[in-house]
């Protein structure tokens with residue numbers, strides 16, 4: 001993105017005056033990424049949330065991400081510009097489903113994807129992200145583990161990490177990433193661009209993952225593309241990762257496998273809402289202390305196992 005608009009400059013001025021750090025997920029639109037202090041995937045932003053010294057974190061993403069920042073920073077104000085920006089996959093795993101699974105499988109460790117509510121995280125032994133699931137499973141080195149909510153990441157755990165997981169719920173999914181399985185266009189790109197590398201997020205179904213040259217988180221896809229001698233990549237994840245890749249690596253070609261793979265929850269954050277958030281300290285993200293204390297232990301264990 002080129003120079004900033006007056007609204008974007010206003011936002012940066014307000015953020016500085018309020019001692020506020022702006023976080024943006026890689027799936028945010030480019031105009032939001034441009035005003036952020038940090039742009040990254042869930043794991044990268046988790047790590048950053050532990051290190052910053054500002055009074056306030058304004059999170060441009062979905063609620064579970066802002067909750068994670070609030071859990072890691074109980075003394076800081078955490079804001080999300082639109083409280084209705086929620087990940088539908090996180091809603092598929094209420095805490096009571098985990099409690100029931102624990103009763104059915106006593107003593108089996110619970111590994112939860114970061115795309116979960118704070119209440120669900122409080123039931124977990126350890127959290128993981130799409131960038132570190134194999135590392136976490138290897139560190140636990142026990143079969144099986146309870147894992148949720150993403151059924152496609154459960155497949156990834158089996159085929160790529162080599163561990164057995166019991167999924168909770170039976171099949172949780174991201175509606176954006178499962179779309180890649182149902183459109184023949186995805187694999188047609190491989191035929192029309194035989195030298196291109198296919199980069200796939202592990203939230204995609206296994207029939208797409210098994211075609212991939214590389215499977216990883218958005219941050220890992222960026223690293224792969226930066227380091228690769230190849231110049232063309234087909235990207236199976238939310239389209240705005242492609243926006244970031246194109247702007248960072250203009251000499252390379254990035255093809256969104258489906259240009260309609262859009263996470264509407266992420267796009268609820270707009271510049272106008274970010275400005276209103278800064279002006280009015282809205283909307284504050286808080287997690288009740290007993291939940292936050294338990295969830296923090298599970299998140300911290302992930303950070304310790306991956307440091």
Ligand code: SF4
Pocket residue numbers: 027062086087088089090115174175176177203238263264265266
């Ligand atoms: S892309 Fe999927 S998993 Fe990610 S926030 Fe959107 S709905 Fe949730």
